[in-house]
Structure formats: structure tokens, C-alpha cells
Amino acid sequence: xxxxxxxEGRLRxxxxxxxxxxxxxAAVIVGQNDVVDQVLWGLIAGGHxxxxxxxGLGKTLLVRTLASCLGLRFSRIQFTPDLMPSDIxxxxxxxxxxxxxxxxxxxxxxxxxxxQVVLADEINRATPRTQSALLEAMQEHSVTIAGTxxxxxxxxxxxxxxxxxxxxxxxxxxxxxxxxxxxKVLVAAPQxxxxxxxxARTTGHVxxxxxxxVDHDQVMQLQTLCRDIAVADPVARYAARLVGASAPDAASxxxxxxxxxxxxxGVRGAQSLVLAAKAVALLxxxxxxxxxxxxxxxxxxxxxxxxxxxxxxxxxxxxxxxxGELIQFVPTRPDAVERAVREG
Numbered sequence: 001x002x003x004x005x006x007x008e009g010r011l012r013x014x015x016x017x018x019x020x021x022x023x024x025x026a027a028v029i030v031g032q033n034d035v036v037d038q039v040l041w042g043l044i045a046g047g048h049x050x051x052x053x054x055x056g057l058g059k060t061l062l063v064r065t066l067a068s069c070l071g072l073r074f075s076r077i078q079f080t081p082d083l084m085p086s087d088i089x090x091x092x093x094x095x096x097x098x099x100x101x102x103x104x105x106x107x108x109x110x111x112x113x114x115x116q117v118v119l120a121d122e123i124n125r126a127t128p129r130t131q132s133a134l135l136e137a138m139q140e141h142s143v144t145i146a147g148t149x150x151x152x153x154x155x156x157x158x159x160x161x162x163x164x165x166x167x168x169x170x171x172x173x174x175x176x177x178x179x180x181x182x183x184k185v186l187v188a189a190p191q192x193x194x195x196x197x198x199x200a201r202t203t204g205h206v207x208x209x210x211x212x213x214v215d216h217d218q219v220m221q222l223q224t225l226c227r228d229i230a231v232a233d234p235v236a237r238y239a240a241r242l243v244g245a246s247a248p249d250a251a252s253x254x255x256x257x258x259x260x261x262x263x264x265x266g267v268r269g270a271q272s273l274v275l276a277a278k279a280v281a282l283l284x285x286x287x288x289x290x291x292x293x294x295x296x297x298x299x300x301x302x303x304x305x306x307x308x309x310x311x312x313x314x315x316x317x318x319x320x321x322x323x324g325e326l327i328q329f330v331p332t333r334p335d336a337v338e339r340a341v342r343e344g
Contacts (some may be wrong), residue, residue, distance in 0.1 A: 007287055010225050015285040017214055017222065018044075021069055024210040028065045029058055030201060031194040038185045038300050039066060039159070041279040046223045047182025047272065048138055048158040050123075050173075050304065057187045058198075059161040063119045064209075071215035072155070075115035079126040085133035088113050089143045108145065113137050116153055116216075120160035124171050131177055134158065138180040155219050175263075175307060182272050183297075184304035222282070229278040230288045234333060239273040239294050241330050246306055246322070254329045257322060260312030265305040272301045291332045299323050 018040060025036050035051070039062065042049035051059045067074035077088055090111030112118065113134070123131060137143050141152045160181070162173070178184070190198060201207070214222075245252045247264030257264075277293035299320060306319040 007228070010221075011282065011285045011287060014044075014222055014225055014282055017218065018283045020213045021066075024069050024213055025062070025065050027210060028207065029062050030197045031190055032058065032062070032187065035062065035185055035187055037283070038183055040283065041276050041297065041300075042159075042183050043070075043155075043157055043219070044222050044226050044282060045182060045275040045279040046155065046157075046226070047275060048160070048180060050178070050181040050184045051159065051161045051187055052164065052184060053161075053187030054189070055163060057189060059187055060119065060121055063117075063159045063161070066159070067117045067119070068209040068211070069213045070117060070219060071212045072116035072157075072219065073153075074117045074119070075112035076119040076121060077112050078121050079123050079130070081125060081127060083126045083130050085130050087111060088130065088133045089137070089145055090114065092146050108150070111143075113143060114150075114152065116155055116157065118156075118158045120158060122163060123160040124162040124173055126171065128171055128174055131171070131173060135177055135180065138177075155216075155223060178304045179266070179268050181304060182276060183300040185300050186303075226275070226278050226282050229281050229286075231274055231278070232288065235277075235289050235291055235294060236274060238291055238330070238332050239270050239277070242273065242294070242298065242302075242326055243267075243270040245326055245330050246302065248309070252330075254325055256317075256325055260309055260315065260317045261306055261322060262309040262312075263307040265302050269302055269305045272305075273297060276301050295327050298327055302326075 021040060022033075022036060026033075029036065039049055039051075043066075051062070053059055064074075064076075077083075088111050090109050090113070093107055093109045120134065123134075137152060137156070138158055141154065141156045143150050143152065241252065243265045244250050245254065246257060246261065246269070247253060248258045248261045250264070253261075253264075273294055274289070276297035277289045280293045280296055281287070281289050302323045303319045306322055308317065308319065312322075
């Protein structure tokens with residue numbers, strides 16, 4: 001009973017904190033409520049988030065605003081074609097004495113990745129070699145420089161922004177790096193009312209940045225509590241069936257998947273579905289993941305993990321369409337469907 005009361009109290013506190021974060025961000029960002037919620041899913045689940053949208057939609061401002069609300073160290077990396085991997089991770093620098101002579105001793109000059117909230121701005125403007133410099137940091141939460149492994153301080157949260165790949169001067173992210181992002185969030189252009197509000201808010205007096213809402217310990221507690229959210233076996237199996245049906249060579253795959261998809265979501269896709277769904281349940285004050293939570297997170301979790309085949313690209317099919325079809329095609333309870341067929 002005490003454990004249950006404690007969990008309920010922690011859930012209420014988590015919901016209060018999330019509402020405070022939403023309110024603080026809404027004071028700066030107009031609209032984009034779904035985008036804000038998905039970024040919070042990533043933060044609480046301990047995963048990284050990729051934000052895609054045309055320039056000028058407030059992606060960078062959203063990340064800066066979130067960083068202001070978190071009592072964590074923040075850094076920004078502006079990705080450009082001439083950016084080098086060492087500009088991100090850092091390098092060993094020869095130490096000089098007061099007379100300017102070399103001492104023979106090297107000292108680590110830490111790059112901007114040595115922060116807790118890292119904004120990788122316009123990540124697809126840099127070459128694939130530089131993009132890959134983030135791979136180890138995102139997956140292992142560590143950086144290896146000159147053969148020495150340096151552990152990054154927790155929590156470590158990467159928020160990357162990218163322009164649509166059709167735009168000039170962009171490089172598509174490698175599949176291995178895309179898979180390291182828990183979520184890929186699409187930032188849409190604002191509607192007329194929101195655009196008017198944005199203009200009014202940004203052409204007047206400069207507003208003060210939001211104050212810190214949570215500190216390091218609270219963020220870590222939220223991430224720990226997210227892992228404590230329960231997932232019943234039928235819900236976990238539903239997530240597994242969604243991912244399994246995304247593979248074109250699977251017997252359970254819909255015909256459209258077999259024709260339009262070259263590679264399915266894979267193991268990280270299933271893990272990410274469950275983690276993100278736990279974050280949704282936590283933010284809503286629930287101690288258990290529901291089938292609807294899996295469906296709610298399916299688009300941002302899976303859209304960047306499905307690789308279109310040549311036929312799919314030629315037909316103009318999007319991965320969002322495929323995910324939508326998977327949600328419609330894969331039953332939440334196959335045993336109930338089979339029983340209904342037998343009885344019908």
C-alpha cells in the first residue's frame with residue numbers, strides 16, 4: 001500500500017512538473033503543442049529528438065526555451081559544411097609554460113558535446129563524417145578522444161534540428177544515426193492565427209527567457225520514474241507486432257509494406273515504442289502503458305526507421321502513410337480477432 005501511495009504521489013508530482021514546463025514554453029512558443037509534448041516525451045524517456053522543418057519555424061527557439069527551463073548545462077553546435085568532428089568532441093592540446101615553451105604535456109580541450117542539453121542546429125548541413133561524430137555520444141553517452149574514453153554527465157539529451165532533405169546544401173543523415181534518435185518530430189508551418197500571434201510577440205519588446213522549472217535531480221527522477229511505468233504483456237506484444245509487420249519479408253507485413261519498404265524498424269524501434277509510450281503515460285499521471293499510448297507515439301518513433309524501397313520512392317509513398325497503415329492493419333489483440341472470426 002505504501003509503495004502504491006508513493007507511486008501515485010510521484011506521478012502527481014511528475015504531472016505538475018510537466019504542466020509547468022508546458023506553460024513556460026507556451027509563454028515563448030506560439031502553438032506547436034504536439035511538438036512540445038513530443039520533445040517532453042524524449043526528455044523524460046531519456047532519448048534524443050530530431051526536429052525537422054523549414055527554416056524560421058522556431059525549432060532553435062524551442063530548444064533554447066526548453067534549455068532555459070531545465071537546470072542543466074546547455075551548448076549549441078551550429079553544423080556547417082566545414083565543421084570538423086573535433087569541433088564537436090574536442091581535442092588534446094599541447095600545454096605551454098609561462099615562457100611559451102612546450103611542456104610535453106597534453107590537456108583535453110572539451111568540445112560542446114560535453115554538456116547535458118546539446119542543440120545540434122541544422123545537423124544535415126554538415127558532411128556525414130562530421131554527423132557521425134555524435135554517434136558514440138548519443139548511444140554510449142561517452143566520447144573517445146585519442147584512445148581515451150570520456151563519460152558524459154547525465155542526463156545527456158541531444159536535440160537536433162534539420163531542414164527538409166530536398167533543400168539545397170543538405171546531407172541525408174545515415175540510417176545508423178537516425179536510429180539513435182528516439183523520435184523524429186515534424187514541425188509544421190503555423191496557421192494564420194498563430195502566425196499573427198508570432199508576429200505580435202516577436203516584433204514588440206524582447207521578453208525575458210523563462211526561469212528554470214526543474215533541476216538536475218528532478219530530471220533524473222523523472223527519467224527513473226519513466227522506467228518504472230508498467231507495460232502489460234499484451235501491450236508489449238502489440239508493439240512487437242507493429243515493428244514486426246514493418247519488415248517487408250515478414251509474413252505478417254501488409255502488401256503495401258512488402259512493396260514500398262526496403263528495411264523495417266528493427267529492435268530499437270520496438271524499444272523506442274515502449275519507452276516513448278511510458279513517457280506518455282507518465283505525463284498523463286498513469287502507472288501503466290495503454291494500447292493507445294503505443295499508437296500515439298508510433299509516428300514519431302517509426303517514421304525515420306522505415307527505409308523506402310525504390311518502388312516506394314517512385315510511387316511517392318511516405319513513411320508516415322506506412323505507419324498509419326500499420327496501425328490500422330495490426331490488431332491490438334489478435335486472439336480476440338481470431339475468436340471473432342471463428343464465432344462469426
